Amino acid sequence: GKELLMMRMVDGTTCAHSAAFGGHVEALRMLYEAGGKELLMMVMHDGRSCAHFAAVIGHLEALRMLYEVGGKELLMKVKKDGSSCAHFAVRHGHVEALRMLCEVAGKGLLMMVEDDGSSCAHFAAMNGDLQALHILFEFGGKDHLLLVTQDGLSCAHLALFKGHVEALHTLSEMGGKELMMKVTKDGLSCAHFAAKEGNVDVLRMLHDVGGRALLMMVAHNGMSCAHYAALEGQVEALRVLLEVGGKELLMMVAQDGQSCAHLAAEGGHGEALQILLEVGGKELVMVTRGDGVSCAHLAAHGGHGEALQMLCDAGGKELLMMVKKDGMSCAHLAAAKGHAEALQMLYQVGGEELLMIVTENSVSCAHLAAQGGHVEALRVLCEGGGKELLM
Structure with missing residues (x-):
């Protein structure tokens, strides 16, 4: 009888759930x-109907059939995590099921x-x-497309993350500039992510939709899409x-004072740095972060010879x-990492005066090279600074 049909598994599954899952x-x-509407309206312990x-x-x-019995009330039931049957249909690519749900439950479900x-x-x-996006727009309108997650991620962000450029184009047509x-x-736009990935077609599309204003947007830390392109060396x-x-755009600095040149130099992205130097020249390379770090510090620290040479040419001894x-100077950072070639380059431009700089605690670049056991770096320092540096 009915008592048998109403029995549940440990997770709350009823025989009606099993029948529905098999179609x-x-x-x-x-x-x-045999069991009435009550049986078909029952949900599992996690809320699934x-x-x-x-x-x-x-x-x-x-x-x-379930709609005939349970009506909109059944279709509007959600899992404990908020997932509706429409979420399930979309997630698994069942567009006809999605359309049917939209037709009977409407925008409220979406x-x-x-x-x-x-x-x-x-x-x-x-x-x-x-197909699903078109159905969702048809029944949910722009309001549905503009929904964002708790992290602020839009559907446009996710299409971009997954590399679905055609879907992104479709969303731009439906949601327009607002989407x-x-x-x-964190204040990151689609342009930030497109720039980081070097997706120039998407950047152009975003410009067509949102204009220059979209590409000039900065994250909450002040970083622009150009910062992200420089970070990854996306020439x-x-x-x-x-x-x-x-x-x-290329001259923008973040809240901590970091420029695009800082990021290109830190990553050793020579070609990207060259573009930036052609645009900003000495004005750009002389920008320092709030902690006093220049792009030359970062290139020296990473031992990026090509980038360091470019910076030496643009900014000189100054x-x-x-x-x-x-x-700490550039020489300190190069010495600490044992970058002998970088030290040689620094000496050629900055001379003995550069090698003799000490920190507030009187630490010389020779101290740091010795501490790290960097013999070749010490050899460069000995030749450039002589006994006076070592003493």
């Missing part, structure tokens, strides 16, 4: 006749989000599912950003003589 419509009808199980396999007939804020559009974007201008909780992205954003707030 067994006749079995569902029999269970309804029969509609969730039918949606996950995209079984239209089962979904329609505006439901998971606990982290993920909407159906987020999952469709991650899957690059153009493309969405930023994460073509920097060229496009220069083309559409001009010198102003750049190399700059010290951090703790008094």
Whole structure:
């Protein structure tokens, strides 16, 4: 009798859940006749309903039968994490099931989000599912596409992360500038991520949709999309950003004073640094961070000879003589890491005067080379600074 049909497994699964997961419509009808609506409305301990199980396999007939019995009330049930049956349908690529759910449950179902804020559009974007995106826009409108997660991620961000460029284009047509201008909780726009990945086609598309204003947006730490391009040495992205954003964009500094040149130098991205130097010249290379670090400090620390040579040519001795707030020079950083070739280059431009600089605690570059056991670095220092440096 009914008592048997109402029994649950340990996780709360009923026989109706099992029938729905198999898409067994006749079995569902029999269970309804014997157990009534109450049986088909039961949910598992995690909140999943029969509609969730039918949606996950995209079984239209089962979904329609469940709707006939339980109505919109059944379709609106959510898991404890906020997932609706529409989420399940989208996540597994069942567009016909999604359309059916939209037709009977409407925009209210689509505006439901998971606990982290993920909407159906987020999952469709991650899957690059153009059909699903069109259905979601048809029934949920722009309001649905503009939903963001608790981290501020939009569906456009997720399409970009997954490399679904066609989906991103579709979203730009549907959501327009308002969607493309969405930023994460850290203030990162789609342009930041496109620049970091060197996706020039997307950068151009974003410019077409959002104009120069979109590419000039900065994150909460003050970093622009040009910073992210420089960070990864994305040369073509920097060229496009220069083309559409001009010198102003490439000359931007973050809240800590970090310039694009700092990031290119730190990564040893010579070609990217060359573009930046052509635009900003000495004005750019002389920019220091809040802690006094110059781009030359970073190149020397990393032993990036090509980048360091470019900086020496652009900023000369004046750049190399700059010290951090703790008094450390480029020579200190190169010596500490044992970068003998970098030290030789620094000596050629800055001379003995550079090698003789000591920190606030009277630490010389020779102290640091010796501490690290860097014999070749010490040899350069001995030849350049002589006994006076070693003493």
